[in-house]
Amino acid sequence: MENFAKLWQDILKLWARNHTQYLTGALSTIELAVAATFIGCLIGLVCGILQTIPYRKDDPLPKRVVLGIVRAVIRIYVEVFRGTPMILQAVFIFYALPYFSNNALRFGSVNVAAYFVVSINTGAYMAETVRGGILSIDPGQTEGAMAIGMNHVKTMTNVILPQTIKNIIPQIGNNLIINIKDTSVMFIIGYTELFAVHKGVVGATYLYFPSAVVEMAMYLCMTVICSVLLRAWEKKLAGPANFDIATTDTLAHTSGMTTYVEKKEDD
Amino acid sequence: MEQNILEIRHLSKSFGSHEVLRDIDFSVSKGDVTSIIGASGSGKSTLLRCVNLLETPTSGDILYHGEDIRTLKGGAPAYRTHVGMVFQSFNLFSNMSVLKNCMVGQIKVLHKKKDEAHAEAMKYLEKVGMAPYINAKPHQLSGGQKQRVAIARALAMNPEVLLFDEPTSALDPEMVGEVLAVMRTLAREGTTMLVVTHEMAFARDVSNRVVYMNDGVILEQGSPDDLFNHPAHQETKDFLSRFRSA
Ligand SMILES: Nc1ncnc2c1ncn2[C@@H]1O[C@H](COP(=O)(O)OP(=O)(O)OP(=O)(O)O)[C@@H](O)[C@H]1O
Ligand SMILES: [Mg+2]
Numbered sequence: 253m254e255n256f257a258k259l260w261q262d263i264l265k266l267w268a269r270n271h272t273q274y275l276t277g278a279l280s281t282i283e284l285a286v287a288a289t290f291i292g293c294l295i296g297l298v299c300g301i302l303q304t305i306p307y308r309k310d311d312p313l314p315k316r317v318v319l320g321i322v323r324a325v326i327r328i329y330v331e332v333f334r335g336t337p338m339i340l341q342a343v344f345i346f347y348a349l350p351y352f353s354n355n356a357l358r359f360g361s362v363n364v365a366a367y368f369v370v371s372i373n374t375g376a377y378m379a380e381t382v383r384g385g386i387l388s389i390d391p392g393q394t395e396g397a398m399a400i401g402m403n404h405v406k407t408m409t410n411v412i413l414p415q416t417i418k419n420i421i422p423q424i425g426n427n428l429i430i431n432i433k434d435t436s437v438m439f440i441i442g443y444t445e446l447f448a449v450h451k452g453v454v455g456a457t458y459l460y461f462p463s464a465v466v467e468m469a470m471y472l473c474m475t476v477i478c479s480v481l482l483r484a485w486e487k488k489l490a491g492p493a494n495f496d497i498a499t500t501d502t503l504a505h506t507s508g509m510t511t512y513v514e515k516k517e518d519d
Numbered sequence: 520m521e522q523n524i525l526e527i528r529h530l531s532k533s534f535g536s537h538e539v540l541r542d543i544d545f546s547v548s549k550g551d552v553t554s555i556i557g558a559s560g561s562g563k564s565t566l567l568r569c570v571n572l573l574e575t576p577t578s579g580d581i582l583y584h585g586e587d588i589r590t591l592k593g594g595a596p597a598y599r600t601h602v603g604m605v606f607q608s609f610n611l612f613s614n615m616s617v618l619k620n621c622m623v624g625q626i627k628v629l630h631k632k633k634d635e636a637h638a639e640a641m642k643y644l645e646k647v648g649m650a651p652y653i654n655a656k657p658h659q660l661s662g663g664q665k666q667r668v669a670i671a672r673a674l675a676m677n678p679e680v681l682l683f684d685e686p687t688s689a690l691d692p693e694m695v696g697e698v699l700a701v702m703r704t705l706a707r708e709g710t711t712m713l714v715v716t717h718e719m720a721f722a723r724d725v726s727n728r729v730v731y732m733n734d735g736v737i738l739e740q741g742s743p744d745d746l747f748n749h750p751a752h753q754e755t756k757d758f759l760s761r762f763r764s765a
Contacts (some may be wrong), residue, residue: 310575395573396610396669400624400676401600410623414614495616495655 262462270453277449278470284438284445285431288370292431293424295371296378299326300416301408303379304386326379333376339437342369346441366443370435374427381423385416418489425482429475446470522584523548524679524711525570525602530579532565539565541735543579547680547713552706554722554743555715557732558758563715566732567684570713571604600628603673607685609665611657617644617668618653621675629676636675643671647701663694667701674705681705683714719762723747731755 267274303326307319333341346365350358359365389412397407436447444452450467454460525547532540539562547553555563568574570581572588572595581588588598612620621640625631631639644650647667657665666686673681686702687695699721706712706725716722722729723743730740733754739746750756 308575390610392606392608392610393612395606396612398573398596399571399599399604399606399610400672401596401598401628402624403596406627410627411612411614418614491656495652495659497651498653 259462259465262459263466266453266457266459266462266466269457270449273449273453274446274466274470277444277446278474280443281432281435281445281447282474284366284370284435284443285428288367288374288435289424289428289431291367291371292374292378292427295375296380296382297413299329299375299379300382300386301413302326303383305404330376330379333373334380337437338369338373338434339440341373342366342438342441345369362438362442365441366435366438370431370438374431377427378423381420382416385420385423386412388419389415418486421482421486421489425479425486428478428482432474432478433471523582524584525713526580526582526585527570528580528582530566530569530581531577532562532569532574533577539735540569540576543737545730545737545740547711549679549711550709551728552710552712552726553714553728553730554726555713555730555732556717556719556722556758561732562735563732564684567604567682567713567715571599571602571682573604596628600624600676601679602682603676603678603680604682605666605669605673605684605686607689609657609662609669609689611665611669611672613657615656616653617649617655617657617660620657620668621672624672624676639677640671640675643674644668646674646704647671648697661694662690663697666690666694666698670698670701670705680711680713683712683716685715685717688717719747719759731758733758 302322305319305322307316342365345368346359346362350356359368393411393415394407397411402410435443435445438445439448439451442448446467450463454463457463523546527543527545530540530543531538543566545553555566557563565574569576583591583598583601588595591598611617612623615623618637618640621644622633622636625636625639626633629636641650641653644653647670649664649667649671652660652664652668657668660668670681670686683702687698690698695718699718702712702714702721703725712726714721714726726743728740729743729746731738731746731750731752733752739751739755746755747759750759
């Protein structure tokens with residue numbers, strides 16, 4: 253009991269002393285995670301769409317060659333960035349520019365480098381998620397769209413992608429939560445997010461455990477809030493469980509929302 | 520001379536080394552209601568999918584008003600707006616309401632104004648008796664209701680020919696009637712239809728031409744009376760008797 257009281261005292265002390273740092277650190281973390289997840293999703297969407305452009309043996313050769321190269325490039329990108337630790341990717345990219353340009357070129361700031369690395373990394377995961385999401389839509393949806401004269405682009409934008417995005421929201425959520433936690437490795441190139449704050453604070457106070465408790469609580473808060481928001485978004489996209497019976501007789505509207513029943517009387 | 524909307528000439532289709540359709544010849548003229556019947560696996564769906572270019576024929580020609588459909592302006596998508604298709608599995612867009620399903624093609628493909636598309640969609644949804652359900656999503660409907668919406672969606676594109684691939688075989692028996700009733704109405708109004716079906720009563724009573732397919736070829740075609748009452752081939756007799764006894 254005594255230890256808990258002491259812990260509480262230490263936490264209060266830390267908070268009084270360093271709450272600005274903790275809060276700005278948390279803000280940097282959430283900004284990086286949200287922005288990189290968003291950009292990563294866009295990258296993933298583009299890659300997923302490019303990878304699933306259908307081509308057939310009887311298509312003209314240039315089309316097949318271009319699509320073949322596109323698929324190969326994306327495949328390599330995905331394998332490289334999914335298959336190496338993000339902490340190394342950060343170091344690799346951050347130092348590659350000055351190394352190859354004899355210090356003439358470098359990232360303008362660590363922020364740009366951090367956003368770049370996390371986005372590219374998320375994009376690699378999302379590319380696979382989107383590709384799988386597109387392929388998992390019932391081919392009947394594509395045939396239905398083609399049968400009313402839609403071309404590939406119209407079919408994708410009106411029918412396939414809206415359904416794909418709805419289906420991959422849980423994966424987007426996963427990536428956001430992973431990013432909130434894993435952006436902590438960006439301290440390696442000097443990006444000051446929440447974990448970097450911890451390192452700074454304990455260096456001055458030696459309150460290793462109390463600061464870790466504060467950090468754990470803050471990370472958990474951020475991930476739980478994101479998870480709740482994402483569930484709400486998912487639910488919103490799913491639409492209402494019931495539908496309105498539409499009638500031209502305005503008086504009949506008094507019946508209001510009708511709960512769907514399995515079989516209705518038909519004419 | 521009556522104008523053929525579609526002419527299929529020497530059409531063949533193989534999947535790899537498996538020859539599914541061989542030298543198919545037939546035509547569809549305005550107002551025709553043609554039923555295609557035949558045993559499972561005889562190539563009926565493949566034929567219909569070739570006519571709509573969902574499958575690429577291996578050889579032969581399909582002419583639309585005398586023009587080869589492969590060289591039509593606008594390509595396959597433009598051609599398909601004239602030749603609608605209703606699928607066994609409905610294939611309604613699950614991300615859209617009933618109304619949106621019937622409007623999206625008109626707006627995105629035919630570039631109609633929104634209120635015009637709305638009016639057109641309502642017209643056909645009323646015709647199939649689905650106007651009260653415009654706000655429903657496909658998964659909230661019964662099979663028969665889905666198929667009627669699918670018919671309205673196809674009609675809303677104002678096609679010249681409507682292809683049906685076993686529109687009632689995925690339905691519970693009590694829902695078959697409502698879909699066939701809609702198709703009967705369409706036939707009576709002079710809609711040109713090409714219908715793959717196992718509903719022999721529909722083929723006999725509603726269509727004016729019946730095509731019997733056997734093992735990838737058209738074995739015989741003619742009026743319902745010819746085919747049902749005076750079949751020329753033993754295979755046709757056997758096929759029909761299996762249905763009578765069933
Ligand atoms: N994509 C495909 N690849 C290979 N073979 C196929 C393909 N589609 C159809 N087939 C084959 O073509 C033949 C004819 O199939 P099809 O679906 O046209 O028959 P059907 O007459 O419509 O039968 P059913 O009455 O059962 O619907 C079958 O042997 C089938 O296995
Ligand atoms: Mg079939």
